[in-house]
Amino acid sequence: MPAIAQNARIDTIKKRLDLSRLPAHVAIITDGNGRWAKRRGMPRIYGHGEGYKTVRQIVRDAGEIGIRVLTLYVFSVENWKRPKTETDALMRLIEQAARSELRELHENNVQIRFLGRREGLPDSLIAEMDRATAQTAKNTGLILNLAVNYGGRAELADGVRSIARKVAAGEIDPEAITEETIAAHTYAPDLPDPDLLIRTAGEMRFSNFLLWGSAYAEFWVTQTLWPDFTTELLADAIVDFQGRVRKFGMVVDP
Secondary structure: OOHHHHHHHHHHHHHOOOHHHOOOEEEEEOOOHHHHHHHOOOOHHHHHHHHHHHHHHHHHHHHHHOOOEEEEEEEEHHHHHOOHHHHHHHHHHHHHHHHHOHHHHHHOOOEEEEEOOOOOOOHHHHHHHHHHHHHHOOOOOOEEEEEEEEOHHHHHHHHHHHHHHHHHOOOOOHHHOOHHHHHOOOOOOOOOOOOEEEEOOOOOOOOOOOOOHHHHOEEEEOOOOHHHOOHHHHHHHHHHHHOOOOOOOOOOOO
């Protein structure tokens, strides 16, 4: 899309939003790639390729809108249960994306991070992840978290294991363990919890995504499959978010 048209489109979208009350952290469960492909008589991996195009657009636009942190559920620990042909293709797609998008993301001041377990990932993918993370570490724009081989329960198990080791070493008093202790041992303890959690494809479940951090996230679901998701729909979710009253367990006067 030409730069002038892109800027005009973003300006139109921004006029719909209260830019002083944007969610600091938006997390998205990018669901529906396989169904999108199946409806068109195409293999599932074709849908994942189309979903990748959506990722590119949403990442670019989220940064221009002013979102501070964007976390995308790319590949879960449960996804290994899929056919090997599909998981192998997904690993290649993620690796290719990490390699080919790095220059543009870096030039646009995006900081790239990855959430999840490294065990089981191809060495070549880990190398690309490390390169992207290191090259963009000092960028100060949008923080892009890609959840790869991620599971919310796995994150908690890894954190508890780390705390247990410190208890055994005498570094932590078990009686002093608090919610803050656990939060400090999650994969990205320096980032704010998600404010807005979006799920595409109409499913009404968390699917083991950001279980700890999403305790008070506002949930927004669309029937739209991920390859058809647009920045206009992202704006719909933000508008809805901005119309809600977040109580966090308190009583808030109307």
